[in-house]
Amino acid sequence: MNKRLKAIEQLVPKDRITADIGTDHAYLPIQLVKTGKCTKVYACDIRRGPLAIAEENIKNAGYTRQIPVILSDGFEHVPMDTDCAVIAGMGVYTAVGILEKAHNRLSLLKEIIVQVNDDVPVLREWISDHGYTILEEDIVTDKKHTYMIVVFSADDHSGYSEEEILFGPVLLQKKDPVFLQYWQARKQFLEQVLPMKKPAEKPAVVKEIEMIAGMLES
């Protein structure tokens, strides 16, 4: 379990029947059962290869009864008693594609915990456009990478501002040191690459720099 997975584990409420979608090695389901946080976790993946490894790891940990392994594209074969879902370690468009195909399922879940490896604002914009509610967020640095985790539910929300979509509504409230460091570094990076950008790309970069500067000053 690395820092990223530990942070995700922390965000799963106790006693949820959880589905880990795109489980790969099943480290997260194993940890959730090992710590006593969950008594049942579905380890789901679209590919047989990762599932075979997951199955082996689950067997070695002694949790075959608590962690069923399910071959599933997104939520397709995820049992209906699931009340919390985790989608982690993927690109944003893969994660959003999974969510897009699962609209009818989302209202049955108390929390959907998503950690994407790139472009988190695309995920927040998708949540905002669908009128869903961001419940919690976290940011962690692990081996020089910074990861943001977004927890949302299908409860109604009137939508998020441009600032909330870029920075995260909860992270913006907390403004913890990892968050501030990340955005200071991001601003520096954007300022360095700005002169190399094509004219058509410059306005978006300038706008992001201005938004970051405004947020850091407020």
Ligand SMILES: C[S@@+](CC[C@H](N)C(=O)[O-])C[C@H]1O[C@@H](n2cnc3c(N)ncnc32)[C@H](O)[C@@H]1O
């Ligand atoms: C990089 S691994 C992430 C593993 C783990 N969730 C983590 O955060 O460390 C991504 C996994 O997602 C799976 N995956 C990709 N698209 C999927 C889909 N539509 N449904 C289920 N699993 C999917 C891949 O097969 C792969 O095992």
